[in-house]
Amino acid sequence: MLDPVSRVRRFNRAVTSAVGALDTSFLGRGRPLGAARVLNAIGHGRSDVAEIRDYLGLDSGLMSRLLRSLEDEGLIETNAREDDARRRMAKLTRAGRREFAAYEALSNAQADGILAQHSQAEALLAAMDLIASALTRERVTLNEMDPQGAEARYCLGEYYAELGRRFKQGFDVSRSRDPDAKDMRRPRGTFIVAISDTLPIGCVGLKGTDHGYAEIKRLWVAPAARGLRLGRRLMDATEDAARELGIRLLRLDTNSALPEAGQLYRSTGWREIPRFNDDPYPDLFFEKRL
Amino acid sequence: MLDPVSRVRRFNRAVTSAVGALDTSFLGRGRPLGAARVLNAIGHGRSDVAEIRDYLGLDSGLMSRLLRSLEDEGLIETNAREDDARRRMAKLTRAGRREFAAYEALSNAQADGILAQHSQAEALLAAMDLIASALTRERVTLNEMDPQGAEARYCLGEYYAELGRRFKQGFDVSRSRDPDAKDMRRPRGTFIVAISDTLPIGCVGLKGTDHGYAEIKRLWVAPAARGLRLGRRLMDATEDAARELGIRLLRLDTNSALPEAGQLYRSTGWREIPRFNDDPYPDLFFEKRL
DNA sequence: CATGATGTCTGACTTTAGTCAGGTATCTCC
DNA sequence: GGAGATACCTGACTAAAGTCAGACATCATG
Known part of the structure; x- marks a missing residue:
């Protein structure tokens, strides 16, 4: 229970369930996770379709279908790139921005929830910065x-x-x-x-x-x-x-x-x-x- | 980039990809994650089928099928409990113990890998303990x-x-x-x-x-x-x-x-x-x- | 301007995860 | 010993994720 590897693995178990809880709250918006991830990638400023596909590790067929489903929902629109008409750019529509904001609110609420439980938030944040830096x-x-x-x-x-x-x-x-x-x-x-x-x-x-x-x-x-x-x-x-x-x-x-x-x-x-x-x-x- | 919520979310992104990498390495053993999770729960000492189902949050039908597939692979055997023949106990066979050890090795290697990169492992472990305690x-x-x-x-x-x-x-x-x-x-x-x-x-x-x-x-x-x-x-x-x-x-x-x-x-x-x-x-x- | 490479899309398919409604054996309790 | 509860199993189903081959338009290059 006290050796370094067990401590890392305890940490893994703890964060796995916290991360899983965020996924569940994302599902609450009635959209599969794959589509939600693409929408969020676009919301965070990624617009080049190939780049998003690469970032999320998606097959090009799957990516294409996810984009189509977001388009059918009226959340994004896609256009050919001006300098290369084979490539496509995606951007949020007005409705898409609203929906993206809702996902952002969920993410922020989860982050807030973790911090609010803790009476020494600065120590917790310092620990998170340390781990995030180590992992990335x-x-x-x-x-x-x-x-x-x-x-x-x-x-x-x-x-x-x-x-x-x-x-x-x-x-x-x-x-x-x-x-x-x-x-x-x-x-x-x-x-x-x-x-x-x-x-x-x-x-x-x-x-x-x-x-x-x-x-x-x-x-x-x-x-x-x-x-x-x-x-x-x-x-x-x-x-x-x-x-x-x-x-x-x-x-x-x-x-x-x-x-x-x-x-x-x-x-x-x-x-x-x-x-x-x-x-x-x-x-x-x-x-x-x- | 510096407000508390962004820092928590940066942390989330970092651990999500680390956790995802472990799942991927688990898949490398040629078994779906669901079955791997059940095998690992048994390996970690859980034997009561209902308890495992509860722990992993599985439907009883799904659980039954996962147990069957592990049994077909020769990794576990199940028996009725002596004090209540409706309930079942699962335990690893010799081959199951070998396979479980392989998963343990993957988990340990991942944990080791994180620690080995860091020249101040004790600080990293303290941060992990802090976060694991906060999240759980x-x-x-x-x-x-x-x-x-x-x-x-x-x-x-x-x-x-x-x-x-x-x-x-x-x-x-x-x-x-x-x-x-x-x-x-x-x-x-x-x-x-x-x-x-x-x-x-x-x-x-x-x-x-x-x-x-x-x-x-x-x-x-x-x-x-x-x-x-x-x-x-x-x-x-x-x-x-x-x-x-x-x-x-x-x-x-x-x-x-x-x-x-x-x-x-x-x-x-x-x-x-x-x-x-x-x-x-x-x-x-x-x-x-x- | 022909050729091969590239980026996206579509259709057909598989695997995994999960749900739900019975069915069967067993247990508890009157 | 019978009634109802419990634990597990099976079959039938759905949704999501992912794979693969081929089609099509566009691009870069000789």
Whole structure:
């Protein structure tokens, strides 16, 4: 009852029945699950028929029939794609949007129901984030994104909050050398966000300078995604981007209150060097030649 | 992407596909899922046909046919029950045990696969325990059990470990007034373990004394089960048991390093009283008249 | 513009899951 | 020992999901 595998299997049993309950509530709308799934895929923004078929793992004959049944119900309409008349696009009609909203309400109610039972919802959510990240690990994508976009701003907010918790003296961005967003856009640098199924779970910035090197800044991995070696993936991607931009020398600063970061740098070919800036927060400085 | 409901739904998507993958691997053994589920229920020790049917939510006709198909495969045999020849018992044949072991191996491999990907398996397991407890909350059973049985000993071990972490000076059972197991068995007292689908997640002892009162001891709730108001359920059950045993006065001691416990007692009718023993660990003492 | 590849659709089929109405043997209780 | 309840089984049925082959229009390419 206590070995790791039994604990995972207990977890499996628990979530299987919770997931089954959602399916049952979907059936309550009087439509087979297959059709409901297609409708929801379209509602969530997928419109290319082949893509939906692929996403849901359906045979093309079955897919075609499900689309027809949704069309007969007046919930969707399909059109040939303009650039390739063999392919079809599906979109919701007004009635379809209403029906999709009803499914969304069921999903939201189920999610709410789980949270409402629990007096420590934040702990429950953190556990769910952790598991979702672990299970979709291979589907985490690293994307170059605007350092001032919504995803980047979210990551940076979490990053600063965590520094505030971990530094004895707290952390105030305005006292740190806040890199100009321009320095983290191509061609001077870049900003990479790790996304797991819509949720940003990590980031890193590559900041161009005029001193013959570029700096790695703002490396952050969400607590829920720790243990997945995402930090290393982010660093690898940044180094690749730097090489691509013709950068030959990288530097970074960090703090000994973040031991896991220091360990990562040391184990991936970074060399400790003397202080190279006057930022008040860092006390460790590294360099790596590409 | 960041509101609680979206996070729950991201979690749902992640586990749905993981669960689906396990079903698919089960299908790889060339048997429909319905039959596989019945075989596994029997392998896990369920033998009464009506009980299995109930557990899996199957129609009696369907159940009968699934049993027949497993029998035709030579994996199970069924017999009338000795005390009631209408009812049937199913058990695995030698070939059935082999086949069951193969399914177990698939389940274990899936569980292992999830754990192996993660460099911080203990954090992942804790998150799974938390979620499994939250989802099966209404199925947590409170059972009077032997205070020296495996489940009780597990709970007490976790309890002592936690006190060790939370008391500044640590915790050494031998220095505390360790209640005699006899005092926590009927008719002098009792010991209650909360079980969630095989996993013990909380306990409490009622210890009889010869001083005109009984004591509540060893109230513990697993970290994974906090937020479910299990502490209160355990206390209610203990008070019920005490009343049943004719006990009119309850006392307990606790420590201000466990604020959530003190809060629970205060909010459920306990009154703070002066020290009534010389145990070195507690610094708070309560009493409740039933 | 002919050829082969691609994307979708249709018809014919199978498997799985599930429902429902009896039927039979057995049990409980008067 | 008979009446009614209970547990399981069987036959007949339906719905849903999925498979497969071939048809058809459209596209890319030489």
